[in-house]
Amino acid sequence: MVSIMFEHNDKTFPCATSLTMSFIGGKWKAVILMYLISKKRRYSELHQGMKSISERTLSLHLKEMERDGLVKRKVYSKKPPLKVEYELTEFGRTLIPVLNAIYDWGTAVGEAENKVKKVSI
Amino acid sequence: MVSIMFEHNDKTFPCATSLTMSFIGGKWKAVILMYLISKKRRYSELHQGMKSISERTLSLHLKEMERDGLVKRKVYSKKPPLKVEYELTEFGRTLIPVLNAIYDWGTAVGEAENKVKKVSI
DNA sequence: CAGTATCCGGCTTGATACTG
DNA sequence: CAGTATCAAGCCGGATACTG
Numbered sequence: 034m035v036s037i038m039f040e041h042n043d044k045t046f047p048c049a050t051s052l053t054m055s056f057i058g059g060k061w062k063a064v065i066l067m068y069l070i071s072k073k074r075r076y077s078e079l080h081q082g083m084k085s086i087s088e089r090t091l092s093l094h095l096k097e098m099e100r101d102g103l104v105k106r107k108v109y110s111k112k113p114p115l116k117v118e119y120e121l122t123e124f125g126r127t128l129i130p131v132l133n134a135i136y137d138w139g140t141a142v143g144e145a146e147n148k149v150k151k152v153s154i
Numbered sequence: 155m156v157s158i159m160f161e162h163n164d165k166t167f168p169c170a171t172s173l174t175m176s177f178i179g180g181k182w183k184a185v186i187l188m189y190l191i192s193k194k195r196r197y198s199e200l201h202q203g204m205k206s207i208s209e210r211t212l213s214l215h216l217k218e219m220e221r222d223g224l225v226k227r228k229v230y231s232k233k234p235p236l237k238v239e240y241e242l243t244e245f246g247r248t249l250i251p252v253l254n255a256i257y258d259w260g261t262a263v264g265e266a267e268n269k270v271k272k273v274s275i
Numbered sequence: 276c277a278g279t280a281t282c283c284g285g286c287t288t289g290a291t292a293c294t295g
Numbered sequence: 296c297a298g299t300a301t302c303a304a305g306c307c308g309g310a311t312a313c314t315g
Contacts, residue, residue, distance in 0.1 A: 036273055075297085087289050115297050182308090
């Protein structure tokens, strides 16, 4: 019998589903990618948008997704204050249908089950 | 200014995307759900299908998804050997488009980037 | 058969302070 | 501004043995 396995970053995944989850899984990656669908954004924009993410975590995820080829990092100045922008690569854009499906489902559930809560900030 | 937050299982999520990921995120949940799309399955079927999952992890995830209303557990015998089957609930079935999008993307990436490896078992 | 109990290592995330 | 360094905590997942 023959099973098909997937390899990515020296890890092995038993199916296409878990391979995808290695790209967008975890607590934050999909959220960061959602922010980048509509336009490129600066580090601080991302950080403010997702207030509850720590700088360390944001930085680590951006680097990992850059290494995975999903995100492109562009530096616009040589000396501080730096200006850096992140945007989706062409490969990263192939994830848009997946990300939209995830977002739409969450939205529908939020409305249907009264799990939405409005918080003023 | 007003932000919309989502609550689920006593946790707060800052957007629809992270709400969805709380249902299908992690290493295994989406994979288990994929197995249940086509038909109901017994515990041992699931365990064999995903060889690398531990009994403990499979058990915990099934319970959590049962509590989340995605999966239904049916017992067919009172005394050992037990027969138990798991299937998607109607609510769980609303996730199928999301799960398929995830699966399809992983499949496409596996083919496009030569990340597919065939392992005989 | 379908799990649970126990134990444990490691990965993930967070808080804070600091640097080019 | 855009991160990195450091330290710490918690959760996730795995191995194994045991139970109704």
